[in-house]
């Protein structure tokens with residue numbers, strides 16, 4: 001065969017190989033996308049429902065009904081406290097933290113390994129793992145607020161959503177309503193330290209830090225400051241309005257005064 005013919009043959013094979021690789025890549029993406037799209041939902045074969053809340057689990061748990069009933073009641077009170085309609089919710093629980101982390105990395109967009117429980121905006125479900133109730137309850141309270149915010153509060157800045165979610169960890173039912181059970185002192189201490197270090201006029205700048213800082217090493221700082229600010233607003237009965245309009249005019253002195261009194 002002439003050299004020209006050989007070159008043409010080689011080019012021909014290269015084109016065929018490239019086309020095959022493209023087909024494989026497309027197939028792989030479609031398959032992967034399918035798994036992500038389902039959120040690994042097929043894994044959670046054990047399902048119980050109470051009112052508007054589903055609890056889904058990988059293996060059968062004796063207290064799943066209890067958790068579903070509690071979550072449904074809590075969500076009702078949470079919606080009432082913030083004056084919004086109650087949404088439905090799905091809570092998916094893995095058997096332990098290791099399996100949760102592996103599942104999250106594979107199935108949940110934007111999942112950070114260091115996260116505790118999370119709310120997945122992609123499928124609207126809360127994800128976590130079965131842990132003792134003293135840890136399970138506040139974590140679910142936090143994530144149920146994210147569910148509520150996602151469905152009923154479209155304009156929230158991230159700090160206001162996270163700060164309120166931490167505040168919700170402290171809300172307990174009393175006489176048919178949710179009331180603050182006690183301040184998270186370590187977080188308030190940290191908020192006071194930050195305000196002292198950066199200056200009261202820097203509150204808004206600090207709160208508006210980019211999303212990544214909620215996950216990185218400064219996570220505790222930002223959660224603490226956001227929580228203190230949301231709690232200060234709540235103590236002045238201004239939180240509900242802030243959540244509705246998505247804006248919270250607030251200054252460092254207000255937060256510091258609240259922190260000093262609450263600790």
Ligand SMILES: [Zn+2]
Pocket residue numbers: 142146162165
């Ligand atoms: Zn959160």
